Amino acid sequence: MADPTAPASVPNAPTGTERLQLPMATRVAIISRLFAVQASWNYEILIGNGIGFCVEPALRLLPGGAGGDKYRAALARQSQYFNAHPYLSSFAVGALARAEIEGQPAARIERFRTALCGPLGSVGDRLVWVGLLPTCSFGSLFLFGIGASPLACMLVFLLLYNAGHVTLRLWGLQMGWEKGLGVAAALGHPILRMGPVWLARAGTFLAGAAVPLTVMRLVNGGGLVRTGITLVTAAVGASMLVLFHGRVEGWRLALLAGFAALVFFLIRHA
Numbered sequence: 001m002a003d004p005t006a007p008a009s010v011p012n013a014p015t016g017t018e019r020l021q022l023p024m025a026t027r028v029a030i031i032s033r034l035f036a037v038q039a040s041w042n043y044e045i046l047i048g049n050g051i052g053f054c055v056e057p058a059l060r061l062l063p064g065g066a067g068g069d070k071y072r073a074a075l076a077r078q079s080q081y082f083n084a085h086p087y088l089s090s091f092a093v094g095a096l097a098r099a100e101i102e103g104q105p106a107a108r109i110e111r112f113r114t115a116l117c118g119p120l121g122s123v124g125d126r127l128v129w130v131g132l133l134p135t136c137s138f139g140s141l142f143l144f145g146i147g148a149s150p151l152a153c154m155l156v157f158l159l160l161y162n163a164g165h166v167t168l169r170l171w172g173l174q175m176g177w178e179k180g181l182g183v184a185a186a187l188g189h190p191i192l193r194m195g196p197v198w199l200a201r202a203g204t205f206l207a208g209a210a211v212p213l214t215v216m217r218l219v220n221g222g223g224l225v226r227t228g229i230t231l232v233t234a235a236v237g238a239s240m241l242v243l244f245h246g247r248v249e250g251w252r253l254a255l256l257a258g259f260a261a262l263v264f265f266l267i268r269h270a
Helices: 024-034 048-059 069-078 089-102 106-145 150-188 190-218 224-244 249-269
Strands: none
Touching (some): 024 048, 048 089, 106 150
């Protein structure tokens, strides 16, 4: 009689892959390659070669190993056209690697691969280019405005931004490997669903605070009165930017320019 506590086997999985444990050496190889996923970018298949390059270490686990028929077929399949945000491509790499190891039908893998492009592209653009990058930039600018040295501002930006995108790559690979063909459910995670919203709000608040503070420092401001005026105006401007965020694009630009001009005028005549 079979042991009821034994782990269930995965349908279509080759012998020895029931637990689907990704060896540490393979995981490290994939992670290191994720940073070069755009190295072979081109207009024909975009990051398709990069995806194949990242998945390749896992394909060596297929029956026959590197150079076998299954290895060659899977590598050719994974090196076709693919388009996604480079930081979220790790979701696809993990999921596709598991699908290949499980021995999923080629047609199903190709359909799944095509379906991933749109969500990973749109979510990544909103989370990183609209959320993380501006927030880190304006956060560093805010530090400059309150007196931090340019070197410190640069180091803070590099630390925050790189910590964000490295964590995103590692988490994406883990989620993709765990979920396999069901990774689409992971794209509804609160981090990916609400992260862009909160990062964008934080970014707009920091923008409203950083611009007048930076202007004050650049025009050699100083003194209690000038600093107080600038801080109050920055707080009001930042709050209004957050209030109007997501409604009309022109409002944010107009408010930012208007409050920057007002602060500059107050500083010059204080």
